[in-house]
Amino acid sequence: MVAKISIGSSLYGALCYNGEKVNKENGRILGSNKIIIPVDGKADIGQMAENFRMFMPKMGKTKKPVLHISLNPHPDDRLSDQDFEILAREYLDKLGFGEQPYVIYKHEDIDRHHIHIVTVNVNEEGKRLNQDFLYRRSKKITTELEEKYNLHKAQREKISPDTPITKIDPTGDIKRQVANTVKMVGMRYKFQSMGEYNAILGLYNVRCDTADGRVNGREYHGLVYFATDDNGNTIATPLKASRLGKFASRTAIDGRFERAKEKIDVAPTKCKVADVLNQSSGKDDFVAKLKERNVDVVFRYTDEGRIYGVTFVDHDTMTALNGSRLGKDFSANALNARFSHQSQPTEQAPTAKVVPIPTPTNTTSESQSTSSAGTAPAPTQSQSANSNSGDYDFTLPGLDLFQPGQSFNPDEAEFRRRMQRKKKGIRRRF
Incomplete structure (x- = not known):
């Protein structure tokens, strides 16, 4: 049986954590000492907190008076609610907290049922109870209980360099x-x-x-x-x-x-990313090829779908690097521009068939009125040739941006520039 002890300052927080389990039917209250438990088995968190305060001094020097303990038997130990309560009370007696106010909860939200105990480490006079070698004494007590009740010996899970990291299992602890x-x-x-x-x-x-x-x-x-x-x-x-x-x-x-x-040495990761980026045909291909080289790339997007952050996780060098640390070419802005450009269509998209109309007169006003009336401008010679060569008419993407407008005369533009220079010269003389 493994005991975990947390010492803190928030009594309400400990009661709330366990009370919510009970009220959501993921646990139950097995027993208490000096604390009133509702008949319906629900956890009245506020009332419980008031009960605790009745046995605690109004003013005290102890900054962390709350003990939150969990007792975790081996999964192969099948214990009843009564067994759990007996273990909890005997554990507290041996630890020196048997006369303190406490509540015993059983958690059932995971397959491995276990119990939590909320108590306080100060008495009514404000004196702190003995906490010397608390964890060492706790370990000795759990060993005694295992032997007394013929329980499996449960040890804390030890983490080694070879222990794999796995995704969170929602059904587990x-x-x-x-x-x-x-x-x-x-x-x-x-x-x-x-x-x-x-x-x-x-x-x-x-x-x-x-x-x-x-x-x-x-x-x-x-x-x-x-x-x-x-x-x-x-x-x-x-x-x-x-x-x-x-x-x-x-x-x-x-x-x-x-x-x-x-x-951190960025060179190995930068070399991988640069090599893959030069070979990639698009973002998905970029991600897949990096994955093959044991590098995960994490993109962060705005609501509009724009990349505003990128981080490379290199599992060979065990390093996480934001794109900007590798260089400007690997920043979020650079990758967004590159992949946005690559996502644009590379072929001319088919559009509605262009219907030729009579060529308008050369005056600017007539050209503008034709455009405002919603009719298409006359096709150029190359467009007309293309329209006769197949069943579809194609236009270059973005061609509709070039609408008929005011004509541009380079001679007039040069004349205006000369006049502006003359005016500046006159102002300087005065």
């Missing part, structure tokens, strides 16, 4: 999967910005957002992680970095940004 993905990405890859970090996480259906604000008058700068589907839609409750571990915190990720600057 979301929190554990997100934590493992974040930990392995941080251990293996180099990145220098939040965009590059998210480009890697997004390959495995995880997203990270910054969270800035004020809590109790103090500035707060943190990270929030999301599990997503293949389309980027959130599929589970967001997870604060503090719930995953220190490795997921903003301090840890900012530190990775700084350390990566000295380790």
Whole structure:
């Protein structure tokens, strides 16, 4: 059985997380101590918070008085609700929290059922309970319970350099999967910005957002992680970095940004991308050929479909690089211009058959009136020749931009330029 202990400051947050599971029928309340549980089994989060505060001092020096504990038996251990409650109460007694107010929840949103306990580590006098060697004592207690109740020995999943990173499985333990993905990405890859970090996480259906604000008058700068589907839609409750571990915190990720600057070599990735770009016939071909070279490219688009960001994730060098880091030719603007141009039709598109009309007179006014009346201008000699050579008439794309308008006389234009120069000369003399 694995016990995970989180020490925090937000009692309401811990109660809300577990209460929502219960109220969405993804869990149930198994028991409590000194806390009133509604008869209907629903979680009245506000009332529970008030019950807790009755046993906590109004003023205290302990900044993090909340303990949020999860007990995770081995998947092969089939335990009843009564078994879970007995384990939880005995665990708390041995840990020294048996007389504290607490609530025991069972989570059923994944196949591996487990329990969560919310309690506080200060007594009614405001004195903090003994937390010395808390995690070491917890490990000893779980081992004793495994032996006493003949449970399987469950160990924390260890991550090795060979552990593959996989996409989030919506039917599995979301929190554990997100934590493992974040930990392995941080251990293996180099990145220098939040965009590059998210480009890697997004390959495995995880997203990270910054969270800035004020809590109790103090500035707060943190990270929030999301599990997503293949389309980027959130599929589970967001997870604060503090719930995953220190490795997921903003301090840890900012530190990775700084350390990566000295380790990254853009040359290998730039060589691959440049070679593939020269061979590609279009964006899809570009993406496919890079994939063959173990490089993923992540495009970011505006609502209008324009590329405004691009990141290359090189799995050989374990590096994520925004396009601009490779050079101007690989920036989002350059690739958008290139692929937008390549997406234009290369052949002349068939249009409605041009009906010849009598050639208008040479005056400008008559030409303009003909155009405004909605009739097509007379075809040129080359167009007429083409119209007789087949069943379709073709026009060059964009030809309709050249509408009859005011004529241009180069002699008159040169005369106007000379007059302007003379006027400037006169003004200088005076």
